[in-house]
Amino acid sequence: MSREAATSRPSVIIVGGGLAGLAAGCYAQMSGMRSTVLERHVLPGGCCTAWGRDGYIFDYCIEWLLGTAAGNEANQVWRELGALDGKEITNFEMFNRVVGADGRSVTFYNDPDRLERHLLEVSPADAPVLRSFCQDLRLFLEADLLSFLTPPSLRTAREEREAEIKAAPVRSVLERTSATRLEDFTARLRDPLLRRAFPNIFFQDHESFPLLPYLLNMAAANHGNAGVPQGGSLGPGR
Template sequence: MPNSGERAAGKSIIIIGAGIAGLSAGCYGRMNGYRTQIFERHNIPGGVCTAWQRKGYTIDGCIHWLVGSSPGSNFHRLWQEVGAVQGRPMIDLEEYLRVESEDGQTLILYANIDRLEQHLLELAPEDARTIKAFTRAVRRFTRFDLPVDKAPELYGLTDRMRQGVIMLPFLRPFLKWSKLSVRDFAERFRNPFLREALAAPVVDAPEFPMIAFMMTLAWLHNKTGGYPLGGSLPFARAIEQRYLDLGGAIQYSARVSKILVENDRAVGVKLTDGTEHRGDVVISAADGHTTIFDMLDGRYVDEKIKGYYENLTLFPPLLLVALGIANSFEDVPSTVSGISFSLASPVVIDGKERKRLAVKVYNFDPSLAPPGKTVVIVGLNSDYDRWKQLREDPDRYRAEKEKTADQVIVALEQRFPGISSQVEMRDVATPVTWERYTGNWRGSYEGWFPTAKTMRMRMSKTLPGLDSFYMAGQWVEPGGGLPPAVMSGRHSIQILCKKDKKRFVTSTP
């Protein structure tokens, strides 16, 4: 591992996974004088924060919005420390989401809360009370910022008191909204269109918490949930570069099969090629299930941890159908999360009848397509077991992917007449694709699904009985996402520094 004489004296850390959490742990490890070596199974950094090229088009598999894109959020500092945002243009779109009905009505979830309130009142004056209570709370949340600096595991009495003071003005709205799901909220509306339109994006995820939805709107309103131009892979590459500049080492195409343990202490890793690598500390920023039950053979778990993997809901596995279209789609509104439109004639896609489809038109990032052309992506909640079974027969798997792309194009014709003749590229990523490239359990691309219960949960970054070992990333941060990934990498090093009686330091390039 590259290091100066002074750094060579530091402890060595082995990090499993070069996703955002692993790269973050690597950056902060180097900032604090540890020798760090990342082992990544893929040949590129980023994990699920990724993109891929097909026929001159770039298919972005991740970032819609980045909390901390501007200084309006505490997360911005973290992104600066890991070199992710410097010199990177961010786009703040005016619309979060559009929901279109069959009879021509459209709900536009504007990023600006005043505009959103006015629009909702125009659509449903009879629901003025419900609308105003909602927008009042979102306005309040625009003044709230998550404390991210210090690992909660290290909180002392003063930190708790300080956090209590920060939370105080938000306690009432948090209590009021934290138990409510978006579907429950939608049901409060008398207006039939809004009742249906608000629930449409969460139809497969009825427990999605209202608080998460409201915080999203608050961040977008504050213009600190922007889209980094160029998308996910350049973003991940920038953090990789920061890690390398800090003197970190990284080995790609290096899949860890076992974590080596001696006397209940993690001492290194064994790769699938049989080589063993020793370190003083091991941080796994890879999939949680594989880490706990395969790499460590399930030897360091208690009932609580087992319970997570037996009972908690996972993010629904995702099927992404990406198309390269010879059309600039200048007249189509740009949205953070896409356009959900109803299908006058329902279409069977991926073995299920679909009455609606959500499409994202990447007409706001010209770097993803040749001039005058656009990437269009349809994301569908899918069935992991179905695709896992199909994958056993490569010909059937390929044929099913082709069929799925055909079905999606047929459905898109209803919203964009003529689109089928403009398709230049088609690519289908299934839940098994996610599993194959990133190792995420059952293709759950974002770990634990956020619910009222999991959002309040704090998962331990250590395992019972195992010393010199930490976990980072979306499997210890329910709800997942890029900000928790970078934060948990940072926190794991903070906890390690505390254990080593070192002052945790950071730097910004």
């Protein structure tokens, strides 16, 4: 490419070298633009960063990454960017295990049947609420909600119909769980351990956090689509 052609290309400056910033910079160049990513840290990667010291790897990677299983659009993005090339992806059968001060514990399995049996053992008195949560999780397992390469405003009429069909089985539960704050859900539980444990299914400030993301991520993990890329952005053998 000539110098004149190179300088005539559109250019973009991206503030922040996390996953979104790096992806934007890559796609800009893949689309014929020039891109500059500005990052204040010494390493790029944001919440998917790792570093080595004295033979040890300190993995500050996010707890999980949606799109680690093949065959979905999120995975297509990571593959196009090379983000998962050479990565070892680890999947877990649970999101978390919470232990109370009295030694009692609750494990949040990604399988709704196993989760329901376990939760009922922890607190039979909360059976209606717990069964409802696990049934919602089963519904999320049947839905394909990770199709997002084409934003709604740019979809054709056919693509919009296909998206509506995919969401149809869980439309009512999507609306209900997105409008239900986690603190309102936990207030319905009688067992004090469960009231404290549910907000820690994964590590979020739950006070105004809706119930929907918990179900969505647990369903993705059940499908092996929310694994942990070992080593973060550092990569293997570094």
